[in-house]
Amino acid sequence: MTDQTAGNGVVLAADGTPLKASLNRALRKNRMRALLLVAPLMLFVLFSFLIPIFDMTFRSVDNWHVGTLMPKTTVALADWDGKDLPEEPVFAALVADLRAGAKSRQIGKVGTRLNYEKSGMRGLITGSARKSKKLKDGPYKAKVLKLHKKWGQLETWTVIKRNTTPYTIGYYLNAVDMKYDKNGEIVMQPENRRIYGKLFMRTFAISLAITIICVILAYPIAFLLATLPLRYSNLLMIFVLLPFWTSLLVRTTAWIAMLQSQGVLNDLFVFFGMVDDDNRLQLIHNLTGTIIAMTHILLPFMVLPLYSVMKTIPPTYMRAALSLGANPVVAFVRVYMPQTLSGIGAGSVLVFILSIGYYITPALVGGTDGTLISNQIAYHMQSSLNWGLAGALGALLLASVLALYLLYNRIVGIDNMRLG
Amino acid sequence: MSEASDTLVKFDSVQKSYDGETLVVKDFNLDVARGEFVTMLGPSGSGKTTCLMMLAGFEPATHGEIYLDGVPINNVPPHKRGFGMVFQNYALFPHMTVAENLAFPLQVRGMGKSETSEKVNGALEMVRLGGFGDRRPAQLSGGQQQRVAVARALVFRPQLVLMDEPLGALDKNLREEMQYEIKHIHEELQVTMVYVTHDQSEALTMSNRIAVFDDGIVQQLAPPDELYEKPMNAFVAGFIGENNRLFGEIKAIDGDFCQVELEGGGGMVKALSVNVDGVGSRTTLSLRPERVTIGAAPGQSANSLEAKVVELIYLGDHIRSRVSLSGNDEFIVKVPNSHGHVHLKEGEVTQIGWEAEDCRALDA
Structure with missing residues (x-):
């Protein structure tokens, strides 16, 4: 060679x-x-x-406002020890920054930003900025202290100093129901102001419930699809896919028509005497409505992976189990079901991840106790305009989805996941 | 050939139709004796697998009854029949280890742990796979999977084992090796086996008796040697082993023998009258290639004809000669590569002959 x-x-x-x-x-x-x-x-x-x-x-971490719009104060505060009120140079810098900010009409942004951390900061900043033009030459400390009593509080300065850094974890603290207290320590929000933790938990619980209901409903259908002769299974498959071909909004509004108290379902219940006319069931604009509508919408995402896995399991396995003496139930549970685990896993991950981030359906049928974290994110995006908090909530959501994904990979192995 | 008390399985006029229009199995009768190895052999679509599935309980018989030990079992569900079964693609449970696969039939029978593992180990030793218990089926070669499947079908000591083309997925060498192995297991355990295959050499090697299927009917049920040497009709003659076919018309019947005029102007030949309708009817003559002598002088054997050598293929132990005889170009003669054998040349015209007993006149 x-x-x-x-x-x-x-x-x-x-x-x-x-x-x-x-x-x-x-x-x-x-x-x-x-x-x-x-x-x-x-x-x-x-x-x-x-x-x-x-x-x-x-x-969600960006914290440019104070550093950029109040540059002099930022520099002056750099070696403030935080134990007593700052000295004259800091007040001078503050007045200069407020004046410049009022002139450029940008100072409101600082106020808004600081207001997220401590309410009342917006009024303090914008009000002082407006009045700062009238302040004569220094020394400013006494004059500023007269502008508003809050300038004499240590906490005001702590908040400003904390936000002179270009990055912050403040939004994330907010997103997990925490905050800085007066002394700058990280503490939990008071009981009645903890909303996001509860909302995250509720989102996970609802998603889990939807996933479990989907598995229970989809498994027999997928089994039927996989075992029926092709001509029937094709027809059945069309019924399964039909929801896919209809607009999400149409399906959701159809559920409103079905479930509302004067809706089809309640009318039927009353007609058959199952509920009293004055006592119609509240099926929509609450948790029930969200679960019913989302289960319906996400069901195909469970059926398809299950079907594709079941399709590959030859009927000889069941026959072999029967021939070895297992009764049909034992054969199904010990031989067939374990082979469908990858399909259950794939479908569950898919449905769970989709429902965790679902927005439009809970927004329409969820009412107050059926809304999810995504609705809160949308609120901060569209109404409160606190994009930093929206970003933090979104990032947490993304992180939890990724964590679930990794967990799934660790347990089931992503290579075993089949989506059709 | 078997006593009534010795009969383990009996098919009694069993018919099967899937669509209510055509019969896949037409009037199937078969007695399987205890300890016997019976093979159902036939081309695909001949109904042999359907018969096995009816015996296993996976397909209901449309008509007729199947008996086990004299008891009708048509209404007994498969898991209560207690037959071991080996499937075409082994059907080893992929999510269980080899040992778990073997333990499965014992566990569902409620056997204790220590006894189970003892039996599992014994079964693995039997198929020479001791120490493979912790592997997954996917980690084994085809032959090893095959052996596990056999062991799993035997581990719970069934009185009857069914095998559905179990060697179909193996390559040729492994297939032959496994044939002997299954045959030895059968002899050792004295278990009754019903085996389905489309491979005739497999059937001939392993079976006590073979049922040759075609078109939903058992064409012949006989031991291997009888099947090969005394085929009862043209299909069996053609399906088992290599076979020369000549067509002709019966001119006279004389006891066990008949005179046949060959189509294509080959002249008259004398043949064993096996399955013919009578004088004037058409017949297929069946003649094994190794029973034909070449270069024989006229008059030396009962039949002697002129043949033209068309093709010679050297196969080592013998030379396969394709000759043209009475208009049939596909007539094969095997010339043994023995000392001083006749040397033929392509295109040469030679005399070939055979005995009347070796030439069977069958249905047209």
């Missing part, structure tokens, strides 16, 4: 170049082609999906 090998053990191609380099050159064209094929989608995803996500997530 005359393997062409250079002195250092590198295998050479016929023309004397190293074999690896030759191979790379040969494969480069294929790689380029593959890259070009995915390029449009990659760019689309990058600009419409990845960049916005990173932007929103960045907002």
